[in-house]
Amino acid sequence: xxxxxxxxxxxxxxxxxxxxxxxxxxxxxxxxxxxxxxxxxxxxxxxxxxxxxxxxxxxxxxxxxxxxxxxxxxxxxxxxxxxxxxxxxxxxxxxxxxxxxxxxxxxxxxxxxxxxxxxxxxxxxxxxxxxxxxxxxxxxxxxxxxxxxxxxxxxxxxxxxxxxxxxxxxxxxxxxxxxxxxxxxxxxxxxxxxxxxxxxxxxxxxxxxxxxxxxxxxxxxxxxxxxxxxxxxxxxxxxxxxxxxxxxxxxxxxxxxxxxxxxxxxxxxxxxxxxxxxxxxxxxxxxxxxxxxxxxxxxxxxxxxxxxxxxxxxxxxxxxxxxxxxxxxxxxxxxxxxxxxxxxxxxxxxxxxxxxxxxxxxxxxxxxxxxxxxxxxxxxxxxxxxxxxxxxxxxxxxxxxxxxxxxxxxxxxxxxxxxxxxxxxxxxxxxxxxxxxxxxxxxxxxxxxxxxxxxxxxxxxxxxxxxxxxxxxxxxxxxxxxxxxxxxxxxxxxxxxxxxxxxxxxxxxxxxxxxxxxxxxxxxxxxxxxxxxxxxxxxxxxxxxxxxxxxxxxxxxxxxxxxxxxxxxxxxxxxxxxxxxxxxxxxxxxxxxxxxxxxxxxxxxxxxxxxxxxxxxxxxxxxxxxxxxxxxxxxxxxxxxxxxxxxxxxxxxxxxxxxxxxxxxxxxxxxxxxxxxxxxxxxxxx
Numbered sequence: 001x002x003x004x005x006x007x008x009x010x011x012x013x014x015x016x017x018x019x020x021x022x023x024x025x026x027x028x029x030x031x032x033x034x035x036x037x038x039x040x041x042x043x044x045x046x047x048x049x050x051x052x053x054x055x056x057x058x059x060x061x062x063x064x065x066x067x068x069x070x071x072x073x074x075x076x077x078x079x080x081x082x083x084x085x086x087x088x089x090x091x092x093x094x095x096x097x098x099x100x101x102x103x104x105x106x107x108x109x110x111x112x113x114x115x116x117x118x119x120x121x122x123x124x125x126x127x128x129x130x131x132x133x134x135x136x137x138x139x140x141x142x143x144x145x146x147x148x149x150x151x152x153x154x155x156x157x158x159x160x161x162x163x164x165x166x167x168x169x170x171x172x173x174x175x176x177x178x179x180x181x182x183x184x185x186x187x188x189x190x191x192x193x194x195x196x197x198x199x200x201x202x203x204x205x206x207x208x209x210x211x212x213x214x215x216x217x218x219x220x221x222x223x224x225x226x227x228x229x230x231x232x233x234x235x236x237x238x239x240x241x242x243x244x245x246x247x248x249x250x251x252x253x254x255x256x257x258x259x260x261x262x263x264x265x266x267x268x269x270x271x272x273x274x275x276x277x278x279x280x281x282x283x284x285x286x287x288x289x290x291x292x293x294x295x296x297x298x299x300x301x302x303x304x305x306x307x308x309x310x311x312x313x314x315x316x317x318x319x320x321x322x323x324x325x326x327x328x329x330x331x332x333x334x335x336x337x338x339x340x341x342x343x344x345x346x347x348x349x350x351x352x353x354x355x356x357x358x359x360x361x362x363x364x365x366x367x368x369x370x371x372x373x374x375x376x377x378x379x380x381x382x383x384x385x386x387x388x389x390x391x392x393x394x395x396x397x398x399x400x401x402x403x404x405x406x407x408x409x410x411x412x413x414x415x416x417x418x419x420x421x422x423x424x425x426x427x428x429x430x431x432x433x434x435x436x437x438x439x440x441x442x443x444x445x446x447x448x449x450x451x452x453x454x455x456x457x458x459x460x461x462x463x464x465x466x467x468x469x470x471x472x473x474x475x476x477x478x479x480x481x482x483x484x485x486x487x488x489x490x491x492x493x494x495x496x497x498x499x500x501x502x503x504x505x506x507x508x509x510x511x512x513x514x515x516x517x518x519x520x521x522x523x524x525x526x527x528x529x530x531x532x533x534x535x536x537x538x539x540x541x542x543x544x545x546x547x548x549x550x551x552x553x554x555x556x557x558x559x560x561x562x563x564x565x566x567x568x569x570x571x572x573x574x575x576x577x578x579x580x581x582x583x584x585x586x587x588x589x590x591x592x593x594x595x596x597x598x599x600x601x602x603x604x605x606x607x608x609x610x611x612x613x614x615x616x617x618x619x620x621x622x623x624x625x626x627x628x629x630x631x632x633x634x635x636x637x638x639x640x641x642x643x644x645x646x647x648x649x650x651x652x653x654x655x656x657x658x659x660x661x662x663x664x665x666x667x668x669x670x671x672x673x674x675x676x677x678x679x680x681x682x683x684x685x686x
Contacts, residue, residue, distance in 0.1 A: 005434045005491045010670035011041045013087050015487060018042065018429030020415050022093065026100035029400030029419045032426075033100060033116060035091045040431030044070070044090035047105065049116055050426060052400070052419045057427065060114050061121055063090040063107050072108040076145065076174065077131040082631065083180035087665030097139030098193070104133045104142055111142060113155060125157030132174070132187060136195035141245070143189065143198065145173045150189060150200055152245065162198070162243050163250060169206040176203045176236040178229055181632060182590040183263050184312055190267045197291065198243045199253070199265055199272060207234035213631055217658035226631050231585055231592040231606070232599035238262045240274055242291055251294040257285050261590060263310055268355075270317035273299075281307040281594045286315045286323065300339065302327050306516045307594045309333065313352030313361070324355050328512035335361060335377055342377055348509055354397045360385075362394065369509025370441055370450055370481045374403065385418075390481040402426070406482035411436065413484055435494060437486040441479060444536060448510075449529055450479040453541050454489050454499040465548035465685045466537065467497040468564070468572070472504050472526050473556025474515065474595070479503040488674065495678055498544040500537065504529030522584070522595050523609040527563055534571055548685040552576035552677060555633060555662065558625075559611070562641070565622050566614040574684035576677050578625040579633045579662055582611040582641040586634065615644040621684040622652040625673070627660030653680070 009015065018040035024033040030052055035045040047061040063070055070089050073081075086092050094105035096116070103114045109128035114121050130144040130151070142153045149164040150173035163172035173189040180186050189200040205227040214223035229235045240253040240262060255262075259276035263284065266273050272289040274296070286300040300315070300323055302308050311326040311333065318324060318337075327336045330345040335352070337359075343349060346366055353360040358378040364371055374386040374394040386392055390407025400419045411433060415426040435457075442451045456464070469489050471478050478485065478501045486501075493499045503509075504526045506518035517525050530551075537544045551572050553561040558580030565575035584592050584606050585599055596605040607613065622645075626638035638654065645652050655676065657669060664670050 006671045006674040010667045020426045023395040023402045025396035043088045047091045068108040095134040097135045098137035102139045138195040170204045173200045178590045193269050202239045204237040229589045253294045270321050284308045306519045316355035331511045358398045406484045433487045435490040437483045437490040450503040452479045452501040454493040463545040464498045466544050467499045468551040471557040472560040502533045520605045550574040550681045554578035565620045566618045569620040574621045576623045582637040612644045616648040618650040623680050625655045627657040630662045632662040
């Protein structure tokens with residue numbers, strides 16, 4: 001059977017299999033630990049180490065050599081992978097000691113210990129069924145969560161429960177749903193640098209309403225119970241505690257202030273700090289914690305009339321005790337050290353990579369949000385240390401780091417180890433795409449809206465139908481200077497479309513003012529930018545036939561696609577809405593209330609943005625697609641919109657995906673979704 005792009009895209013999990021990933025760089029720069037599968041169609045990751053002195057790679061752990069059932073995953077591990085959008089198997093996560101000389105991972109619920117220097121692999125006599133396994137900084141103790149309890153074990157497997165609760169709704173050491181899904185906090189416990197204590201969360205989900213997610217294709221199966229904190233409803237009760245391994249004592253941390261969310265915890269040699277956030281997200285506090293008493297003092301506060309943005313990697317303490325965080329000042333997200341901005345207002349900080357004597361961070365120039373690079377701040381200088389010409393992510397410190405670089409010059413993502421002035425390339429087994437993006441990136445209009453336009457590679461000169469292919473929501477860009485971002489879009493272009501991708505207002509990279517233009521309205525400002533580009537499209541690309549315009553998207557992009565054909569059916573003539581939010585009251589607290597407020601206090605923004613209220617305006621073809629096992633954007637969104645459309649007498653199509661969650665890693669599903677969408681667009685646009 002000859003390969004096609006939809007088939008390749010599906011069996012390679014969007015061309016990501018075979019790439020090195022999940023990097024850890026040793027403090028001395030001698031080793032880089034990472035995972036990678038054996039080929040571009042192999043979903044089983046193995047554990048590797050790269051020796052920087054010799055420039056050689058060595059495989060440490062291949063799950064195929066162990067008698068382990070890789071499908072034997074705990075419910076907690078399945079939820080962790082869903083929150084992380086993890087579609088691979090094998091070694092999907094691991095943790096190292098402070099010197100990166102040993103590591104632990106979980107395969108099929110079983111703990112595995114690996115000596116990174118000798119390659120010795122040991123299976124401690126720890127009963128299976130655990131998740132989130134970690135090593136103490138000194139490497140002598142293994143920690144993990146079993147069900148709702150937090151446990152430790154020596155390297156031989158002698159287990160000790162250090163925190164538990166008799167209440168079924170209480171868990172220790174696990175990140176609650178909202179922390180993992182929306183705040184980027186995937187863990188619920190942190191080791192002290194001296195390996196003598198653990199800071200752990202206690203989470204009680206009793207206040208959260210229970211939703212039930214059933215599998216209609218298998219009525220013999222009981223519905224899955226899911227505690228979902230919908231907008232305007234109760235969140236989990238979260239508290240932080242310090243556990244002494246020597247005495248077994250559990251001391252509550254006294255975090256002051258009226259906070260709702262525990263955003264982050266960091267425990268370094270400079271101390272233990274935690275960041276909290278109010279329910280309306282207009283204030284964050286950083287607390288310095290006395291680990292001997294559990295008392296805490298607020299050392300930093302930031303407020304904003306809209307919301308305070310969370311930035312990955314901060315807050316954190318430098319070895320001398322200086323607090324590193326980020327704040328929106330003068331229209332840009334800036335690196336802040338002890339309360340003072342240290343980066344210019346022309347630079348938008350995206351994430352902080354590491355905090356030591358120097359600070360490594362990722363940023364973009366505000367006038368070119370589609371290009372990101374790594375920077376280093378020290379007390380005497382601010383230096384750009386990469387030149388990606390595209391999109392970059394970095395792991396490590398200023399002296400030794402791994403750079404993952406995608407740009408428009410290379411078909412594949414490049415992985416480079418930097419140690420001082422020496423560079424090494426890591427091997428990637430990712431397949432070369434069967435498409436070659438033919439993309440132009442533009443900044444359009446007085447507000448410099450980022451736009452990518454893709455054309456068929458066969459050089460067609462006739463008028464072509466148009467396909468808008470946005471995401472459009474906060475925290476995600478589609479217009480980036482990276483070929484890997486455009487593979488599926490190019491495939492649609494090669495089928496005879498002018499494909500247009502617009503990063504409308506509210507998307508990241510162009511400064512805090514742009515991001516906040518969606519406050520109280522996630523609909524009209526977003527749609528207005530798409531319309532503005534559509535009206536200018538003939539000048540941007542004369543081959544575009546604006547009498548035949550489709551729009552497709554997933555998640556927020558699905559919401560935008562449905563919104564476009566319902567509110568502006570005069571301009572958008574067909575829509576494909578995958579996993580769309582249709583009524584923001586059905587989405588979670590932390591994300592939704594940041595932009596639309598608390599509906600239990602003021603419901604007006606929710607009414608204004610609900611697609612239910614536009615049901616009678618639909619007069620163009622609309623295809624709704626939804627995974628019935630989705631626990632993030634639940635299928636009720638699509639089903640309730642479908643009911644509203646039916647009540648309004650509006651014909652539409654619904655494609656339910658049995659057993660599919662918010663992501664679609666299943667090969668058959670992923671391949672045929674592309675083909676089905678193409679068929680719908682051709683049928684609808686002619």
